Amino acid sequence: GAVVSQHPSRVICKSGTSVKIECRSLDFQATTMFWYRQFPKQSLMLMATSNEGSKATYEQGVEKDKFLINHASLTLSTLTVTSAHPEDSSFYICSALPRGGGQPQHFGDGTRLSIL
Amino acid sequence: DQQVKQNSPSLSVQEGRISILNCDYTNSMFDYFLWYKKYPAEGPTFLISISSIKDKNEDGRFTVFLNKSAKHLSLHIVPSQPGDSAVYFCAASELNTPLVFGKGTRLSVIA
Numbered sequence: 001g002a003v004v005s006q007h008p009s010r011v012i013c014k015s016g017t018s019v020k021i022e023c024r025s026l027d028f029q030a031t032t033m034f035w036y037r038q039f040p041k042q043s044l045m046l047m048a049t050s051n052e053g054s055k056a057t058y059e060q061g062v063e064k065d066k067f068l069i070n071h072a073s074l075t076l077s078t079l080t081v082t083s084a085h086p087e088d089s090s091f092y093i094c095s096a097l098p099r100g101g102g103q104p105q106h107f108g109d110g111t112r113l114s115i116l
Numbered sequence: 117d118q119q120v121k122q123n124s125p126s127l128s129v130q131e132g133r134i135s136i137l138n139c140d141y142t143n144s145m146f147d148y149f150l151w152y153k154k155y156p157a158e159g160p161t162f163l164i165s166i167s168s169i170k171d172k173n174e175d176g177r178f179t180v181f182l183n184k185s186a187k188h189l190s191l192h193i194v195p196s197q198p199g200d201s202a203v204y205f206c207a208a209s210e211l212n213t214p215l216v217f218g219k220g221t222r223l224s225v226i227a
Contacts, residue, residue, distance in 0.1 A: 110158070
């Protein structure tokens with residue numbers, strides 16, 4: 001089945017560090033990838049929609065300068081959390097929509113980000 | 117305002133019995149509904165879906181029922197197995213828009 005690889009799975013770093021998370025679709029092309037954030041006991045909250053070759057669309061309340069998204073190819077999107085602070089600690093998950101649209105989205109295994 | 121609601125945070129069922137997970141939504145424009153299953157430290161895995169033109173979709177032990185007038189869907193797992201223990205997320209979308217997720221229901225299947 002469709003596979004999405006997300007790396008790294010776990011990051012622990014100091015406040016002020018920038019962290020890059022990669023999301024790759026391994027066996028399909030994805031013109032659209034999504035980035036979600038999940039707080040404990042909460043649902044997945046959409047942060048932004050990443051479209052290959054164009055600027056990402058951010059959800060209300062998500063700082064685009066804080067969470068930089070690059071979708072440089074049909075198989076790779078990256079999320080960079082710039083100058084991370086403890087409040088940015090969370091579980092970040094990406095998903096990819098196969099080229100041609102339609103559902104379902106396929107998810108990566110997520111990245112647990114802990115900022116000290 | 118939460119558009120997709122899973123009001124039961126947890127559910128315990130005995131092995132072999134039926135598990136019924138419920139989901140309610142408020143947006144009448146949603147036309148596609150999905151269930152995802154999530155194990156700890158892993159991303160959600162697609163389980164089953166249903167479009168708004170249907171009221172039932174079955175795949176092996178998993179059946180999803182959709183009641184559009186009540187804006188309610190449910191996932192039935194029968195017979196339940198210990199390996200089904202996970203968090204189940206209900207999600208919904210309009211055509212070509214991002215999914216909206218519920219908060220999830222943690223299912224525990226007891227042997």
